[in-house]
Amino acid sequence: MTTLLILGSLVALLLTGMPIFAALGLSSVAVLLAFEGKIDSIADTVFASLNNPLLATIPMFAFMAHVMIKAKVVDDLYDMANKLVGHVKGGLGFATILSCTIFSTISGSSVATALTIGSTAIPQMQRFGYRPRDTYGIIAAGGTLGILIPPSGPMILYAIVTDASIGALFLAGMIPGLIMAAVFAVFSWAQANRHGETEAQIWPGTRVVARAMFNSVWAVAMPPIILGGIYLGIFTAAEAAAVGAVYAIAVALIVYRNVSLADLWDCAWQTMRTSAMLFMIIAGAGLFGHAVTIIRLPAEIMETVTAYGLSQTGFILVVMIAIFILGMFLETIAIILITTPIILPAMIALEINPVWYGVLLMINLELALITPPVGMNLFVIKGITGAPLADVIRGSVPYVALLVGGLLLFWAFPQLSLWLPTSAGFGR
Numbered sequence: 001m002t003t004l005l006i007l008g009s010l011v012a013l014l015l016t017g018m019p020i021f022a023a024l025g026l027s028s029v030a031v032l033l034a035f036e037g038k039i040d041s042i043a044d045t046v047f048a049s050l051n052n053p054l055l056a057t058i059p060m061f062a063f064m065a066h067v068m069i070k071a072k073v074v075d076d077l078y079d080m081a082n083k084l085v086g087h088v089k090g091g092l093g094f095a096t097i098l099s100c101t102i103f104s105t106i107s108g109s110s111v112a113t114a115l116t117i118g119s120t121a122i123p124q125m126q127r128f129g130y131r132p133r134d135t136y137g138i139i140a141a142g143g144t145l146g147i148l149i150p151p152s153g154p155m156i157l158y159a160i161v162t163d164a165s166i167g168a169l170f171l172a173g174m175i176p177g178l179i180m181a182a183v184f185a186v187f188s189w190a191q192a193n194r195h196g197e198t199e200a201q202i203w204p205g206t207r208v209v210a211r212a213m214f215n216s217v218w219a220v221a222m223p224p225i226i227l228g229g230i231y232l233g234i235f236t237a238a239e240a241a242a243v244g245a246v247y248a249i250a251v252a253l254i255v256y257r258n259v260s261l262a263d264l265w266d267c268a269w270q271t272m273r274t275s276a277m278l279f280m281i282i283a284g285a286g287l288f289g290h291a292v293t294i295i296r297l298p299a300e301i302m303e304t305v306t307a308y309g310l311s312q313t314g315f316i317l318v319v320m321i322a323i324f325i326l327g328m329f330l331e332t333i334a335i336i337l338i339t340t341p342i343i344l345p346a347m348i349a350l351e352i353n354p355v356w357y358g359v360l361l362m363i364n365l366e367l368a369l370i371t372p373p374v375g376m377n378l379f380v381i382k383g384i385t386g387a388p389l390a391d392v393i394r395g396s397v398p399y400v401a402l403l404v405g406g407l408l409l410f411w412a413f414p415q416l417s418l419w420l421p422t423s424a425g426f427g428r
Contacts, residue, residue, distance in 0.1 A: 009027060009030070010023055010024070010027040010288075010338065011329070011330070013026065013027065014329075014330055014331075014334055015329060019280075020281050020284065020331065020333060020334050020337070021277075021280040021281045021283065021284035022284070023284075024281070024284030024285055024287060024288045024337065024338075025283075025284045025287055027288060027291065028042075028284070028287035028288050028290065028291040029042070029287075031291035031292075031294060031295060032290075032291060032294070035294050035295060036294065041290065042287065045286050045287055045290045046283045046286060046287065048286065049282055049283050049285070049286025049287075050279060050282065050283055050286075052160055053238060054156070054159060054160050054166060054237075054238060055160065055279065055282070056238055056241065057151075057156055057166060057237060057238050057240075057241040058153070058156055058275050058278055058279075059271050059272070059274075059275040060238075060241030060242050060244065060245045061108050061151045061153070061156070061241045061244060061245075062108075062153075062270075062271045062274050062275060063245050063248070063267060063268065063271040064106070064151075064241070064244040064245045064247070064248040065106055065107045065108055065109065065112065065248075066267035066270050066271055067245075067248040067249060067251075067252050067259065067264065067267050068106045068107075068219070068222075068248050068251070068252070069106075069107065069112070069116065070252065070259055070263050070266070070267055071248075071251060071252040071256045071258055071259050072256070072258065073106070073216075073218060073219045073251065073256070074099070074103055074106075074116050074117065074120070074219070075120070076212070076215040076216040076218075076219065077099055077102055077103060077216050077219045077220075078095070078096075078099045078117065078120050078121065079212050079215070079216070080212040080213050080215065080216035080220075081095035081096070081098040081099045081102075082095045082124070082201075082212075083204050083208060083209050083212040084098075084209060084212070084213070085098070086201040087201050087202065087203040087204070088189075089192070089193060090188070090189040090190070090191075090192030090193045091189065091201075092121075092124065092125050092128055092130065092192075092201070093125060093130065093134070093135075093138050093185070093188030093189060093191070093192050094185045094186075094188060094189050095121075096117060096121040096125065096138050096139065096142060096188070097138065097141075097142045097181055097184045097185040097188060098181075098185065099117050099121065099142075100113050100114075100117050100139075100142030100143060100145055100146075100181070101142070101145055101149065101177070101178070101181040102219060102220060102223070103116060103117055103146075103219075104145040104146040104148075104149040104177075105149055105150065105151070105222060105223040105226070105227075106219060106222060107146055108146060108150070108151045108152050108153050109146050109153060110143045110144050110145070110146035110147050110332075110366070110369050110376070110377060111143065111146075111369075111376050111377065111380055112146065113142065113143040113145065113146040114139055114140065114142070114143025114377045114380045114381060115143075115380050115384065117139060117142065117143070118139040118143070118380065118381055118384050118385075119384050121135070121138075121139060122135045122136070122139060122381075122384070122385055125138070128201065130192060131195060132385075132387060132391060132395075133391045133392070133394050133395035134188070134191055134192065134195075134395055135395070136381050136385070136387060136391065136392045136395035136396065137188075137394075137395030137396045137397075137398060137399055138184070138188050138395075139377075139381055140369075140370045140375075140377045140378060140381055140392065140395065140396040140399065141184050141370065141396065141399035141402070141403075142181075142184060143369065143377045143380070144366035144367075144369050144370060144377065144399075144403070145177055145180065145181055145184075145366075147332065147362050147365050147366050147369070148173045148176060148177040148180065148359070148362045148363060148366060149173055149174065149177035149178075149181075150169070150170035150171075150173050150174065150177075150226075150227060151170065151226065151240075151241070151244070152170075152173065152362065153278075154332050154333065154336055154362060154365060155169045155170065155173060155358065155362060157278070157282070157333060157336050157337065158336050158340065158358050158361065158362075159358070160282065161285065161289075161336065161337065161340045161341060161344075162340060162344060162354045162358070164354040164355055164358060165237075165355070165421075165426055166237035166238070167230045167236060167237040167240075167421070167424075167426060168355045168421035168424075168426035169355055169358050169359075169421075170227060170230060170237060171227065171230065171231060171420040171421040171424055171426070172355045172356070172358065172359050172417045172418060172420065172421050173359055173362060173417075174227065174420055175416055175417065175419070175420055176359055176363065176406070176410050176416060176417055179406065179409075179416070180363075180366075180402075180403070180406050183402055183405075183406065184399065184402065187398065187399075187402060191398070218251045218255055218256075222244065222247060222248075225243065225244075225247060226240045226243065226244050227240075229243065230424070231420070231424045232424075233424070233425065249264070252264075278333075281333060281337060282337070284337075285337035285338075285341070288337070288338065288341065289341035292341060292342055293341075297342055298341070298342055298343075298344070298345040298346070299345070301342060301343060301345070301346050302345055302346050302349060305346050305349070305350070310350075311350075312350050312351070312352055315346065315347075315350055315352070316352065316357070316360065316411065319339070319343055320360065320364055320407065320411075322339070323335060323339060323361065323364045323365075323368075324364055324367060324368075324371075326338075326339070326368075327364065327365065327367055327368025327371060328368070328371050328372065328373065328374065328375075329373070329374050330368075330374070331368075331374070331376070332365040332368055332369065332376075335365060335368065336361070336365070353414070353418065355417070355418065355421060355426075356414045356417050356418055359410055359417040360407060360410060360411060363403060363406055363407045363410065364407060366403055367400060367403050367404070367407075370396040370399060370400060370403075371400060372389075372393055375396075377396075378392050378393060378396065
């Protein structure tokens with residue numbers, strides 16, 4: 001009963017719109033006062049939560065994303081995808097998914113991907129005859145790839161909470177991310193052709209396509225540099241973040257030459273604000289993890305798992321259903337930081353691979369971004385188009401089904417997630 005009261009109070013605070021770090025902190029302090037009668041452990045717990053070298057990857061990847069967006073690299077990226085397949089009937093949706101896939105490796109954020117690509121792609125698709133709700137669904141789904149395809153902010157947070165390898169998680173997300181991107185692209189193409197309303201653009205010619213591909217090479221090259229370096233053991237994930245930041249500065253200042261020192265300062269300022277917010281959330285999550293340990297919640301879950309004889313499959317099924325429901329009401333970061341410390345001991349006892357579970361969690365969080373009533377990508381699309389929320393939701397429904405199918409696929413075949421990190425030497 002105590003556990004339900006505490007968790008219920010935390011969810012209620014989050015639903016009021018209170019910042020995540022404040023809700024986590026207040027709930028934790030209440031537990032400490034109720035069960036220990038003092039809060040002396042807060043300082044040590046917060047310090048332990050933030051005393052992690054992996055946290056350096058967060059500002060580095062955030063800065064990289066801000067610089068690449070400021071340099072308008074995405075304009076060349078979408079232009080390349082559009083000219084490459086836009087002449088095919090239904091190819092514009094395919095091009096949009098391709099742009100979202102590549103941009104996800106730059107931004108690491110689903111919301112940023114939906115906002116940036118959607119602002120350009122939605123008017124273009126509608127101009128060539130796509131039904132409005134179909135365009136909303138394409139952007140909503142394409143935007144979710146930012147969680148699964150590295151460098152992913154939620155993946156980094158999950159790695160910090162579980163002490164899993166960021167490099168292994170990044171590599172584990174690649175194949176599932178590309179598979180889901182391909183499924184989305186094929187579905188958008190089939191949907192456009194089924195309705196028979198879309199028009200193909202005129203083939204611009206080989207020379208124009210080649211020039212567009214050349215112009216976008218700086219954006220396309222970033223994923224191989226970062227992930228290739230991790231895969232080949234040239235640098236760690238933390239070093240990859242620094243390499244990405246330096247690469248972004250070089251591209252902006254030397255190649256595009258459209259970013260000033262004042263712009264770089266603005267990028268650094270925005271990075272500082274984002275990182276400080278995340279660090280406060282991590283500190284709050286550290287307190288919450290300490291608090292739930294005091295009330296023996298992880299131990300109670302272990303006792304329940306033992307009493308009911310749950311297998312790996314049964315345990316993951318229960319957890320995935322619970323996270324899917326939470327995803328309808330809470331943000332992705334809140335879900336990671338609330339649920340992971342609670343179930344981690346049971347995962348360890350059941351010998352569930354944390355990297356594999358991390359991929360399943362990210363796909364479930366993708367669902368959270370496009371399921372009402374609090375799906376962030378739905379509101380982003382509503383904001384940039386002014387469309388009724390009901391139309392945005394209807395356009396996203398088929399992609400919810402595709403993501404559920406993907407979740408089942410990667411659950412049934414763990415090696416789709418684990419082959420790449422294993423072949424790179426992680427987990428041996």
